[in-house]
Amino acid sequence: METTNCCEVEIEFEEKQKDIGIQCDLGKGNDLKTLEECPKHEKKSKESSIGNVLDVTNAAEIQFYTGFQDYEHIKFIFTIFGDEVNSLKYYPKMKTLKVPFINPCDQFLLVLIKLRRNMLFTELSFRLKVNKTVLSNIFITWVNYLYYKLKELKVWVPKQCIDKNMKYYGKINPCTVIVDCTEIKIEKPKNPLTQQLTYSTYKSANTLKVLVGISASGCVTFVSDAYGGSTSDRELFEKCGLIDKLEPNDIILSDRGFNVQDLVCHKDVTVNVPEFLKNTDGQFETSQLRRSKKNSSERIHVERVIGLAKTFKILSGKLDSKLVPLAGRIIFVCFMLTNFKNNIIR
Structure with a gap:
């Protein structure tokens, strides 16, 4: 979002936007660990589950919470992202990610739920038994990732x-x-x-x-x-x-x-x-x-x-x-x- 002499988006948001974009670098770095690289002792003994939010086998629930027809549809979309979803860097930059393990597909599903239903991170935190700040960081990371990934698609048709x-x-x-x-x-x-x-x-x-x-x-x-x-x-x-x-x-x-x-x-x-x-x-x-x-x-x-x-x-x-x-x-x-x-x- 740029700022000009005309009435474009605000000045105070510009630096924040840049910071968020920078901290969602998809490359690999030595100062940040991915979810897969986190030691086992950094994960909670009781793993969170997206099943605490919705039943993925129920097509009606999937449609209500995400807008897509069923879980197979969501997994099909997820396949276009490839293996790079396993090496995302999560916002903000941290030496380790002290979060319970949520696989990338469930993270994507979590983002769809947030976009579709606009549920509070506090509510999702209670259901998933995950700190709401962690969920917020996952959402910010994935929004940035999806933005750059979907921007690569050549959707303009001559x-x-x-x-x-x-x-x-x-x-x-x-x-x-x-x-x-x-x-x-x-x-x-x-x-x-x-x-x-x-x-x-x-x-x-x-x-x-x-x-x-x-x-x-x-x-x-x-x-x-x-x-x-x-x-x-x-x-x-x-x-x-x-x-x-x-x-x-x-x-x-x-x-x-x-x-x-x-x-x-x-x-x-x-x-x-x-x-x-x-x-x-x-x-x-x-x-x-x-x-x-x-x-x-x-x-x-x-x-x-x-x-x-x-x-x-x-x-x-x-x-x-x-x-x-x-x-x-x-x-x-x-x-x-x-x-x-x-x-x-x-």
Whole structure:
């Protein structure tokens, strides 16, 4: 999350974000032991179990606590991480990790539970019989790890590929990307300048705003960094880096608030927005009405994807101030995880 003269995310979070990112280095170091390297005497005699939170054999419980259909689905996602999950460095940097043994797959499941249900670390601590600070450190480590790992996935799809894919299903591709902004409420910051930068007049609360882009098939292909809630949609579009991904003849579908055609005209990119009634004598022509209806029917999918991402309750409630430095990464992870769910467009 950067800080500029404009209303981007707050100054006081910048250093914290950098610290968290640095301390989640995935490389191996001599000053930090992994869970597997911890001596046996450093583990509690009674090992904690994810079974104290949910029954992994019960598909209904898995769906309720994680949002995924069953435990096999979660294990399938877990396989993409490879063996590196066995050598993660846990936040913050410590010489040893005095924690009970929780295998990496259970740690991943624990993170999904936190994202989906937004349970307090205190509650999870009681259930797992693990110190809540340890659970918090595991969560921070995994959010950083998932952020970098999921960022490696090449989810941006060029228009040519989308055209071929849509043609295979007998459909016409309406666009390259469908964009919209969404806001996540946060606790009111103590710094007055930060309060001003994050205050959203639309939500009447302090928020962080991100721009989300999806393909015509409903796959999340772009999630921006988090900016202060006072940032306008146009300003966010200009600064988020989406323009760099666009190519000549690309088409963007957006809401009326995105008056950004002048920002992409030099790349020969078209921005389709719903028609305005201004200068139409209060009535659309038939061609305008059809075009507007078609664009709206396609654009609504991005709102459905945003709604799907916000089934992770950590995004639908007010984000704890202690997690605000990680907000951009938490939001990114939640949206990327929706790509592993059933497609919203059938």
